[in-house]
Amino acid sequence: MSERALExxxxxxxxxRESVAPYxxxxxxxxxxxxxxxxxxxxALARKAGVLTPHILPDGSHLSHRETAAVLIRAGLSPLGPIACNVAAPDEGNMYLLGKVGAPEIRERFLAPLVKGEKRSAFFMTEPAEDGGAGSxxxxxQTxxxxxxxHWVINGRKTYITGADGAGVGIIMAKSDDGACMFLVDLPDPAIRIERVMDTIDSSMPGGHAVVSIDNLRVPADQMLGESGEGFRYAQARLAPARLTHCMRWxxxxxxxxxxxxxYANRRMAFGKPLVDHEGVGFMLAENLIDLKQAELMIYWCADVLDxxxxxxxxxxxAKVxxxxxxxxxxxxCVQCMGGQGVTTDTIVEQVFREVRAFRIYDGPTEVHKWSLAKKVKRDWKKVQDQA
Structure with missing residues (x-):
């Protein structure tokens, strides 16, 4: 790890730990x-402490993916940490995308206020199942x-749009005759109506997750990201590292x-000794150490590949799986070790449980990624057979 990332x-x-956790x-x-x-x-506290948007350097360049992992893992030590440090989803992924493929005028207008923490953003991709729209x-x-x-005129409905309520920047995906397209828009806009903010199992992201209607939204042609039909390519450029940064934070x-x-397990007494001395509890904590280390190694390995x-x-x-x-x-x-205390809001343990359950769906559920990997297994096998 580089010295700058460690610092x-x-x-x-x-x-x-000291300034955010108390909130x-x-x-x-x-x-x-x-x-x-x-x-x-x-x-504002992060800005004063010099840790606002810490993965983007003053000259606009990014830390490497490996360096970003070291920073985002620490930011995730509190569910509020990524928000405070301005490395939360969807903003972090949107900043990465705009920094990679946005034209200078796009970066100045839409990226700069995100990096400064002045605005939030939303990524409008998923669509309602009842409309037959896009999910996994x-x-x-259908949009x-x-x-x-x-101008481009956009019509459609979107759902599970994280942070749409209160966002100042929107990235909208829609379909032209050429294929998928991606647009940058200022929010709020009267043509974009929030139908409702859904009640979901997770509660860590400002604005929640909204169902949105888009009715005859007019977007200037120069606010398209790239060219017509290139939207899926840009979406993939965003999602590959975004899935990994979810892993880092959680x-x-x-x-x-x-x-x-x-x-808790070391302090709580039961049957004449601390809980940790009971194998049923001690072994769970031992298994946690193993899973934590394996998760860390997987994250850094994937970061190295991206680098x-x-x-x-x-x-x-x-990595996502x-x-x-x-x-x-x-x-x-963690919940099980703490018993009844683990399901209260006295600590963040119950929230972490809820958030991680939702994470298994974010950016594609586990099963979609397994399916993708299974298709690779078949492709690789066929390639070997063709070469034999």
């Missing part, structure tokens, strides 16, 4: 995520875009949950 991650960890019981943390008031208050299969996209003069959360469970310049879709699928499933086991064991 940044150490400052992030100290900030999250975990703040009443402004609601069912649809922390309020924007709380998010801005936390970002993006080829089913359309058509040229009208020097690994940090599980490290903290395991710390809390370990402390070679490879797209890394196979590796990110492997292995890490999300390992973290689910860890969070579940």
């Amino acid at each position: 940044i991650s150490a400052r992030v960890e100290q900030f999250v 975990e019981g703040d009443p402004r943390c609601g069912a649809h995520g922390p309020s924007d008031e709380l998010a801005m208050e936390l970002k 299969d993006p080829m089913m996209m 359309t875009c058509k040229m009208d003069g020097n 690994l940090g959360a599980c490290v903290r949950a395991n710390e809390i469970a370990t402390d 070679t310049g490879a797209v890394g879709t196979t590796e990110s699928s492997m 292995a890490v999300s499933e390992a973290l689910m086991r860890i969070a579940d064991r």
